[in-house]
Amino acid sequence: MEIMEIIKDAAMYPINNVKALVIYVALMIVAVLALIFTGVGFVGASQASGAAAGGLGILGIIGIIIALAIVILIAGYMLDVIKIAVNREDGAPEINPQRQIINGLKLIVLAFIYMIIPIIVMALLSAINEYLAIIGIILLIVFAVLLVIAQCRLAKTESLGEALNFGEVINDLKEIGIVKVILVLIIVAVIGYILTAIGGGIGQISDIVGGILTAIFSIYVTFFENRAYGLLYSDAE
Numbered sequence: 001m002e003i004m005e006i007i008k009d010a011a012m013y014p015i016n017n018v019k020a021l022v023i024y025v026a027l028m029i030v031a032v033l034a035l036i037f038t039g040v041g042f043v044g045a046s047q048a049s050g051a052a053a054g055g056l057g058i059l060g061i062i063g064i065i066i067a068l069a070i071v072i073l074i075a076g077y078m079l080d081v082i083k084i085a086v087n088r089e090d091g092a093p094e095i096n097p098q099r100q101i102i103n104g105l106k107l108i109v110l111a112f113i114y115m116i117i118p119i120i121v122m123a124l125l126s127a128i129n130e131y132l133a134i135i136g137i138i139l140l141i142v143f144a145v146l147l148v149i150a151q152c153r154l155a156k157t158e159s160l161g162e163a164l165n166f167g168e169v170i171n172d173l174k175e176i177g178i179v180k181v182i183l184v185l186i187i188v189a190v191i192g193y194i195l196t197a198i199g200g201g202i203g204q205i206s207d208i209v210g211g212i213l214t215a216i217f218s219i220y221v222t223f224f225e226n227r228a229y230g231l232l233y234s235d236a237e
Helices: 003-016 018-047 050-086 097-128 133-157 166-176 178-205 207-236
Strands: none
Touching (some): 003 018, 003 178, 018 050, 050 133, 166 178
């Protein structure tokens, strides 16, 4: 697919699948509210004493667990969004909490493995010399690009081993076209940043409105980005 075809398709995908978008916006709102109540719980626990403090602390922990579970579920669902895009299908994935939470955890492990080394290298180079940090930043960008391709391999196969097959990831990148991949990722990142900034700006009205708008814009951007990644990777098929 041409670059602008990918961007246009990805931009319309959340709108064409409003039901899925609404469901995951609702889940994200629940996650945001859970984190708000978590903060309230921990702050209350620090100011209370005895059983009241313990109860509020437990409330805070429950909030964190709920928020994490939802975020992991959404991560797994987005892998299915990528998979559908790789097959150039237009529908939304079915909701399968157990499988999608497992795949979401795989994605977290994958991201950790791909990014931990460049992050450590960047930190070490920065400590030695601020100019050497540029090398670390370049390395970080390279691995971030490879992670996108690896993420698509994970979506396609649901195999962490396939996603960690570094040689095949590089081959996929070459087959799609390095320049094309970088251009699409830059365009997607810029659009995502603009939409998130708009949502954040409007959300300054109040905490509740801000939380809801953050959920809406972040889920839209997430659908958009992952649809674009999948369509981009479809050129490697």
